[in-house]
Amino acid sequence: MILGAAGAAVLAFDVGGTDMKVGLIDAEGNVLGLRRVRTPRDPNRPADAILDRVAELARELGAEFPGHPARAAGVIVPGIVDPESGVGLYSANLGWRNYPFTAEAERRLGVPVAFDHDVRSAAAVEHHYGGSREFDDVVVMVVGTGIAAAVFSGGKAVSAGGFAGELGHAQVPDPDGGGTAILEAVGSAGAVAKRYAAHAGTPVSGAREVLERARAGEDLAARIWADAVDALAFSICQCVSIIGTEAVVIGGGLAEAGEELLEPLRQRVDQMLDFHRRPVILRAQLGQDAGLLGAAMNARALLAESPDADASAATDGAA
C-alpha cells in the first residue's frame, strides 16, 4: 500500500465538483470502505451541505469498521485554498467564498482535520511516490476538463496562500485570434473537444475522439491537437523560465493519450526553450485515487506534526 507502513487510521475525503471520494485508511495503509458519492449542491450553504454529508459518511465508516477508529481526517477541495488558515477562499464551481473548512470540519468530525487543495494534495502523493521523486523542482499538471497544477520548488510545495499553481488560468497565445487565451481554453481535454466541435460544426464525444480523428489523418483534428500541445508547451516553458522546473508530470484525462501527447510536447518544449535546461516530461503514475491518498497523507502528517493533539495517535507513530 502506497501510504507506507504503520500510522494512525485516518479518514480521507476528496471533494470534487460532481463526486466525493471517501475512504478509511487503516493503520497499515489499506483503504477500507472506499466509496464514491454524489457531491451535494446547495447554493445557499454550499460548503455546509458538503461537510454535513462528510460527517454522515464518517459516521457510516465508523460503524462499518469499529476496529479502526480514525484519529484524524483529511479533507481536500478544489478552488483557491489556504491550508495554513484552513480557509477555502474561493470555488467558482462549488460556490463558496472564505469558508472556514478546518474549523467547521473539526466541529462536525471531532478529530483534527488536515484541509488542503485537491490537486496539490494528489500531486504531493504523485511527487512523493511517482516518477518525479528524484527532482526538487517539479510541476504536476492535471489536464482534464480544466487544468490544475501543483508546483514544487526546492523540494517543497509552493502554496503562496493558496494562489500558486493556477496554470489553467495563465495566458497562452490564442490559436484562434492571435491574441491570448487562458491555457485551460486551449490545452485541456475539455478545450480539445470544444474547439474541435466549434471548428467542425459538429459535436464530438471528447478529446479522445479528436485524437482518433487526428490519427486517421483528419487535418482539423490534428490542428486542434497540436494547438493543445503548443499551449501546454508554452506554459511549461514559462515554468522553466521562471522557476527552473526540472520535471513536469502530466495527469488527468488528456494524459491517457500517453506518448501521443508527451512526445510532441517534449519536442515543442525543446523548440521553445533557449539555453534553459530541458525538463523531463512524464506521465503521472497514480490514478484517480491520488487525491484520496493525498488527503490521507495530509491527515497523517498533521498527527505527526502535533503528536500532543492526540496522545494515542502519537503512540501509533506515523512515519
Place this chain on the structure above:
Amino acid sequence: MILGAAGAAVLAFDVGGTDMKVGLIDAEGNVLGLRRVRTPRDPNRPADAILDRVAELARELGAEFPGHPARAAGVIVPGIVDPESGVGLYSANLGWRNYPFTAEAERRLGVPVAFDHDVRSAAAVEHHYGGSREFDDVVVMVVGTGIAAAVFSGGKAVSAGGFAGELGHAQVPDPDGGGTAILEAVGSAGAVAKRYAAHAGTPVSGAREVLERARAGEDLAARIWADAVDALAFSICQCVSIIGTEAVVIGGGLAEAGEELLEPLRQRVDQMLDFHRRPVILRAQLGQDAGLLGAAMNARALLAESPDADASAATDGAA
C-alpha cells in the same frame, strides 16, 4: 549603512559585462575604496582573466586599508550560476562555460569566497531592505539593456540549480509578428530603444528618449512604450499564475521612468488577471550598488554559516 552593524570585513566584487564594481566592506558595514574598473575580456580564458584582475584589486585594497583585513569575499557574476556547486555554468556575454569560480577565486584570494548570481544577490538585498520585505512571494526584475530576475517563494530565494529567474528569455506575445518573442526583446530598456529605431527608421538615444517622445504625443513612441508595458505585464501575470507572486519589484534603467512605467503596468496586470490576487508593483529602492552590497551580504552569510572556517571572523560575530 545598509549591511547593518558589526560583522567581518569582506571584499565584494560585482562582475558585469562592461565594468566590475569593487569594494571593501569594513566591520561596521562602510564601503571603503569603492571603485569601478573595466571588466577584462579574454576570449581564451575569460573567467581566469577576470579572477586574475579580482586578485589584483584585492591586493590593492588590502594595501590601501591595512587596518581592515578581509575575512571573506563575495563574487557575483551574470549568466547561469549554481552557487551550491560554485560553478558559473554559462555566460553568453562573458563567454565561460562550467567554470569553477568558488575554487579558483579562493585559490587566488586565500579567503573563503561566496560565489553567486549578480541579479539574485542584488535582489536579495533589495528584498531584505526594500519595499517588498513584508512579502514572502516576490519577483525582483532588473529591466535594463536586458532583463534578469530573482524569484522568492515562501520567503526563500528560488535557485533551481541556477536556472530560475530567466524571465528575460521567457516568451511573450510578439507585438510585431503575432507569434511570440522573448520578454527581453520587447520589454527591456534596450528593446524600447531598438524597436523604436527600427520602426521609425531613425536612431534614438535610449528608452528615456522614447518615453519623452511618447509624453510629447508621438504615436509610435507611445505604442512602443505600451508594448513594453504589455510584455512586462504578461510575464508578471505568468509569475502570479504559477507561483502566486504577491509583490513585484522593478529596478534597472527602465524603472527610472517611475510611475510612468509602474502605473500603466499595474493597470495591464489588473486587466490580464482573473480571480488571481493582484500583486503589489513597486520600484526598487536600492541603486546601482545593490549588487556590491549583495556580494558583501553573501560573504558575511558564508562566515556566519561556517564560523569554524575562520575563527577570528567568528569572534567578530556577523549578525
